[in-house]
Amino acid sequence: DALPIFVPNNRLSDGLPLPAPNSATNLAFASINAVAFSGTTPYVHQYNISVQRQMPASLTATASYVGLQGRQQWLGPDINGVAPGPDLIDPRRPYASRVPNLQSVELFGPWYNSSYSALQMNLERRFSKGFGVLANYTWAHAIDNSDQFYGANNAIILKKANSDGDQRHHFTLTSNYALPFTKSRLGRGWQINAIVSWQTGIPMTFGNGITSLNGGGPSRVNLLRNPMLDGSQRTLDRWFDTSVLGYGCTQNCAFAVPPNYTYGTQGRDMYFGPSHFDLDFSVRRDFNLTERLRLEFRAESFNVTNTPPFANPDTNVGDAAFGMITAAGDPRRIQLALKMGF
DSSP states (O other): OOOOOOOOSOOGGGOSOOOOOOOTTTOTTEEEEEEOTTOOOOEEEEEEEEEEEEETTTEEEEEEEEEEEEEEEEEOOBTTOOOOOSSOSGGGSTTTTTOTTEEEEEEEEEEEEEEEEEEEEEEEEEEETTEEEEEEEEEEEEEEEEEEEEOGGGOEEEEEEEOTTOOOEEEEEEEEEEOOOOSSTTTTTEEEEEEEEEEOOOEEOOEEOSSOOSSSSOOBOEEOSOOBOOGGGOBTTBSBOOOEETBEEOSSOSEEOOOTTOOOSOOTTOEEOOOEEEEEEEEEEEEEOSSSOEEEEEEEEESTTOOOOBOOOBOEETOTTBTOOOOBOOOOEEEEEEEEEO
């Protein structure tokens, strides 16, 4: 068969075609990213102070305060969003009369502020005579104002709360020990290493999937009392008290579903999920085969105790798995390795 005639649409000599402008009034579900004219340069303040003291048994103790403040950081709230209400959403948008199909307008500007404070304590014994250890404990608190709500006349309200990455307590212990088996050729050169870590859980927020806001902002529940259970009462199927007023509960309930078109009273990241414990252990031995040839053997075990690093429970009221933990991190893992160096 004969090939069809090739007719180019554009020639290089014609240059680039002019773009055809789009009209926002004709676009379905259009969205715009904008930058505020009043934008200023964001900045961060960092400060710290430390006290260190030499202790007996070749130990060094250090206590530090670390602080960080982020100011005028850039955030893009939707200025075309609406407060909760019973009417249709699109006609209530601030730009509905001028651009009826416009959905969201994320206006990036210096609206975001954050702060971080931490107490860090270290106890160290530098590697000497075959043994070294480092213990570290950190208490920290992170706050920001990234929560976005809508008030009267669709005014944007940014509320301050705990940050999503706010972990209060963290402890780590690392140690290295060269085994003192020096008489035997086979027993020389063995070294063991261990890392123990424990940290409190990451924050969680109770959402509301039963009623509708019909507007912008996070849908949350009304908090009637502290829903967290004692450690002896927690199970994977009920990590916290899941009683909801009117949904099988009549008194002393932990939650209540707010009326339609209203925000719940529960703040962001008020409570924390399961803590995590981990023990890693390794054994290492270097073999000098010749003057230039070296063999390294390593046996490593991660999560030696096989303690499940549970994920946060389902925190959305109305879900079938509300209050249940359905995921976890890696179980125990063991690996062996040989490495040749020359």
